[in-house]
Amino acid sequence: MCRGTDNQQKGSSDDNDDITIRHYKNEDQDQVHELFQAGMMSLVPNLFWKSVLSPVFVVVTAVAAMLVLHVSLSLLYTILAIFGMMAILYSISYHAFYGYVQGSIKDDLSKIQEVYIQPGGCFLVAVDSKNGNIVGCVAGEKKGDHKYELRRMSVSKQIQGRGLAKRLIRRLEQECGKKGMLFLTTSYVQYAAIGLYKKHGFQLKKTITYEEGMFRFLSTFELYYFEKELK
Ligand SMILES: CC(C)(COP(=O)(O)OP(=O)(O)OC[C@H]1O[C@@H](n2cnc3c(N)ncnc32)[C@H](O)[C@@H]1OP(=O)(O)O)[C@@H](O)C(=O)NCCC(=O)NCCS
Secondary structure: OOOOOOOOOOOOOOOOOOEEEEEOOHHHHHHHHHHHHHHHHOOHHHHHHHHHOOHHHHHHHHHHHHHHHHHHOOHHHHHHHHHHHHHHHHHHHHHHHHHHHHHHHHHHHOOHHHHHHOOOOEEEEEEEOOOOOEEEEEEEEEEEOOEEEEEEEEEOHHHOOOOHHHHHHHHHHHHHOOOEEEEEEEEOOOHHHHHHHHHOOOEEEEEEEOOOHHHHHOOOOEEEEEEEEEO
């Protein structure tokens, strides 16, 4: 059950700027969608570079380049073929995340009250009091007695690295109560998120290969499952 007051974080030791964490309101929906989309789409280059260096892509591209060279005897066409393969891979990476964002908006981010709040979880937003913009969000979806899934964590690029995600996690833990379990899934290209969760006491429990949507066209896409006992 959600606990705490809307401005509980104000005045706490890490309340070092003009950003206030409060509960989601229906009028926040569009900004939350934009924030979540921006956060996910910022990961496209990570996925692209990880995939470019994968053995499958290297081998397929080398074979394609040799074929083009063999047929055309042109270095220029061969280089163009390599760039073409990279462009296709970038497009797959882009559409993989884009499809994921659209699915997330359809499945839960367009019904935050129904999915998160009414069943006893919570959805928090961080608001920049200078302009009222939403610059961070996180959800705790109730998954059982004292068991919550941390989802939809995103912080605006302009203020990343200033401790907002850390504050969102602390506040979410207060909302979930003192005893219980928080778990989450993130992916192998979310370097900042992995660093964040490891630093904040989450333990990596398992790795899962994800093969849905455009992700199945990548040689591997690994998901990391983390848990944290709340004491
Ligand atoms: C992950 C994300 C929420 C972190 O937000 P943030 O406000 O910048 O994070 P914080 O400033 O609170 O950082 C807290 C800790 O996270 C880790 N961290 C943050 N950015 C990191 C990075 N780029 N690389 C490695 N670790 C990082 C650090 O351990 C940091 O603690 P420290 O500064 O004391 O070393 C943000 O980068 C983001 O929105 N990314 C895109 C969306 C996403 O991946 N969301 C997670 C979904 S599971």
